[in-house]
Amino acid sequence: MDLAILGLLTSDDMHGYELKKRLGELPGTGIHVSFGSLYPALARLERAGSVIAVKPTGSIRPTTPMTGALSGELAAFKSRVLPTTAASTVQPDMRGRRAKKVYRITDPGRSRLQGLLLDDVDDERSFHLRVAFAMQLEPDQRTAIFKTRRRQLHDQLEAARGRAASPATNPYLRLLEEHDLTTLDRNIAWIDMLIATPSDGHGAVSNDIPDALNTITGGTSK
Amino acid sequence: MDLAILGLLTSDDMHGYELKKRLGELPGTGIHVSFGSLYPALARLERAGSVIAVKPTGSIRPTTPMTGALSGELAAFKSRVLPTTAASTVQPDMRGRRAKKVYRITDPGRSRLQGLLLDDVDDERSFHLRVAFAMQLEPDQRTAIFKTRRRQLHDQLEAARGRAASPATNPYLRLLEEHDLTTLDRNIAWIDMLIATPSDGHGAVSNDIPDALNTITGGTSK
DNA sequence: GTCATCATGTAAGCCGTTACATGATTGC
DNA sequence: GCAATCATGTAACGGCTTACATGATGAC
Numbered sequence: 001m002d003l004a005i006l007g008l009l010t011s012d013d014m015h016g017y018e019l020k021k022r023l024g025e026l027p028g029t030g031i032h033v034s035f036g037s038l039y040p041a042l043a044r045l046e047r048a049g050s051v052i053a054v055k056p057t058g059s060i061r062p063t064t065p066m067t068g069a070l071s072g073e074l075a076a077f078k079s080r081v082l083p084t085t086a087a088s089t090v091q092p093d094m095r096g097r098r099a100k101k102v103y104r105i106t107d108p109g110r111s112r113l114q115g116l117l118l119d120d121v122d123d124e125r126s127f128h129l130r131v132a133f134a135m136q137l138e139p140d141q142r143t144a145i146f147k148t149r150r151r152q153l154h155d156q157l158e159a160a161r162g163r164a165a166s167p168a169t170n171p172y173l174r175l176l177e178e179h180d181l182t183t184l185d186r187n188i189a190w191i192d193m194l195i196a197t198p199s200d201g202h203g204a205v206s207n208d209i210p211d212a213l214n215t216i217t218g219g220t221s222k
Numbered sequence: 223m224d225l226a227i228l229g230l231l232t233s234d235d236m237h238g239y240e241l242k243k244r245l246g247e248l249p250g251t252g253i254h255v256s257f258g259s260l261y262p263a264l265a266r267l268e269r270a271g272s273v274i275a276v277k278p279t280g281s282i283r284p285t286t287p288m289t290g291a292l293s294g295e296l297a298a299f300k301s302r303v304l305p306t307t308a309a310s311t312v313q314p315d316m317r318g319r320r321a322k323k324v325y326r327i328t329d330p331g332r333s334r335l336q337g338l339l340l341d342d343v344d345d346e347r348s349f350h351l352r353v354a355f356a357m358q359l360e361p362d363q364r365t366a367i368f369k370t371r372r373r374q375l376h377d378q379l380e381a382a383r384g385r386a387a388s389p390a391t392n393p394y395l396r397l398l399e400e401h402d403l404t405t406l407d408r409n410i411a412w413i414d415m416l417i418a419t420p421s422d423g424h425g426a427v428s429n430d431i432p433d434a435l436n437t438i439t440g441g442t443s444k
Numbered sequence: 445g446t447c448a449t450c451a452t453g454t455a456a457g458c459c460g461t462t463a464c465a466t467g468a469t470t471g472c
Numbered sequence: 473g474c475a476a477t478c479a480t481g482t483a484a485c486g487g488c489t490t491a492c493a494t495g496a497t498g499a500c
Contacts, residue, residue: 001487011391017451025385027395027402030345030378037488039453100451100496123252134394156252163247169233171419172356173249179412180249186408190401197393223459239479259460261481321468322479 001041002050003126004031006113007133009051009105016042016101028128042103050109053101110136117141121149135199143195150191157184223255223263225348228272228335229355231327235276238264238323250350264325272331275323332358339363343371357421365417372413379406 008014008022016039023031023038045051105113117137121127127149134142160181168174230236230244238261245255267273327335339359343349349371356364382402390396 015451016453027382027385027399028405034489035452036454036490041487043453128398131394131398135392160249163249170357171421172353172416175412175416175419176350176353177249183250190397194394194397197397199393237479238481256461257480258462258482261479265481 001033001037002045003113003116003129003133004033005038005041005045006050006105006109006116007129007136009103010110010113010133010136013054013102013104015103019103026129026132028131031125045109046103048108048112049106050112051103051105054104055102118145121145121152131194134194139199142199146191146195150188150195153184153188153191157181157188160184223259224267224272225335225338225351225355226253226255227260227263227267228327228331228338229351229358231273231325232332232335232355232358235324235326237325241325248351248354250354253347264323267331268325270330270334271328272334273325273327276326277321277324340367343367343374353416356416361421364421368413368417372410372417375406375410375413379403379410382406 004023005019008019020033020038023033046053113136117130117133121130130145164177164181168177226245227241230241242255242260245253268275335358339352339355343352352367386399386403390399
């Protein structure tokens with residue numbers, strides 16, 4: 001949750017309502033966060049200094065480095081916060097709708113994001129989140145995460161293959177079993193592609209999965 | 223959770239510890255139920271009359287390790303248990319002694335299972351559970367569930383396609399987007415196969431279909 | 445001037461987890 | 473007899489959801 005928020009705020013300042021929308025639009029997952037968890041999370045992140053609220057005075061991205069201590073940074077931001085004036089409401093739709101509370105990630109927040117990205121991945125959703133924000137990581141960290149996830153899936157596949165040896169009791173269970181196996185295989189191949197993709201994006205293309213990579217998984221019968 | 227327990231107990235009488243193992247072996251999902259939720263759930267189901275505890279006949283227990291042929295062993299185990307009647311209820315916890323509690327689903331429990339299976343499906347996991355226990359449903363109910371899920375995925379796919387129109391900001395986000403689209407497409411095709419599969423299991427064979435459907439990203443007709 | 449939408453928040457509660465505590469069985 | 477595993481439970485806690493409560497803004 002925190003990961004998703006901080007990851008999205010890396011690209012743009014946003015208020016809670018919009019954050020929720022963007023969260024739901026993240027591919028690969030069916031993340032639908034409710035306001036009841038989103039707003040408390042934002043409040044918590046703000047208290048922790050990972051994000052700050054800026055008034056929507058026309059969101060000019062700061063070009064100043066902001067490499068100070070937390071308190072210094074907060075003070076700096078507070079000093080540039082401007083009160084909402086009649087002038088700012090004169091242009092209603094020029095910069096999007098007027099938001100009550102627009103959040104911006106801080107340098108400590110960026111560190112927090114780094115840490116969260118390096119946390120153990122347990123399920124598909126959290127891995128997809130890591131992929132979505134993979135650009136925030138160093139190439140070798142990225143690769144390490146991909147490989148760790150690859151091993152997880154590989155182990156699951158081994159286990160599933162072992163189970164699949166015994167005959168399934170009914171047709172739907174059998175289809176589910178097969179679907180599981182091919183899905184695992186496919187996801188492993190996808191991760192191999194991720195690993196082979198350089199950050200500049202000029203590497204492998206999705207339709208071009210090398211056969212060489214498939215054999216690493218143990219060669220799923222096709 | 224209740225669904226998974228009742229579904230598994232439909233095939234075999236089981237005690238909690240084993241239930242947990244079998245739950246983890248269900249294909250298509252990474253269901254890892256903890257004891258802390260499993261045992262209270264069993265107690266609740268027992269209070270509700272959905273399951274009853276049956277006692278092992280005593281002397282002989284299966285001493286062979288659980289690795290290997292599960293069904294045969296379970297059948298052998300099952301033959302050694304007797305239902306516990308109200309009058310002859312043995313209370314193993316008298317004087318603080320603990321005993322294995324083998325649970326068996328009741329007729330009310332089977333009704334409960336039916337109801338749970340017909341509940342709204344929200345995510346992948348719960349749909350996979352429905353597929354795993356699809357044989358407990360009438361063919362038309364089964365088909366209705368499949369089609370409902372198909373429509374969900376179809377809508378998601380439409381939405382994802384709309385989003386994919388705008389250019390992805392970085393290579394990993396783009397790959398994630400593509401993976402999402404093809405995954406949705408593939409899962410829809412799988413559901414089509416489920417719909418086309420009769421309960422006797424002599425219909426479509428999974429190996430016939432996936433290769434043809436795998437590469438398509440844009441062609442979910444129907 | 446009122447309705448839909450945008451926008452933020454709080455409270456109660458469900459569902460599951462980890463950590464803890466205990467007892468029974470098997471193998472050596 | 474002692475360790476490892478099998479087996480059952482309880483307690484504390486955490487994350488997320490639904491339902492509730494409130495207010496601002498723009499369209500008509």
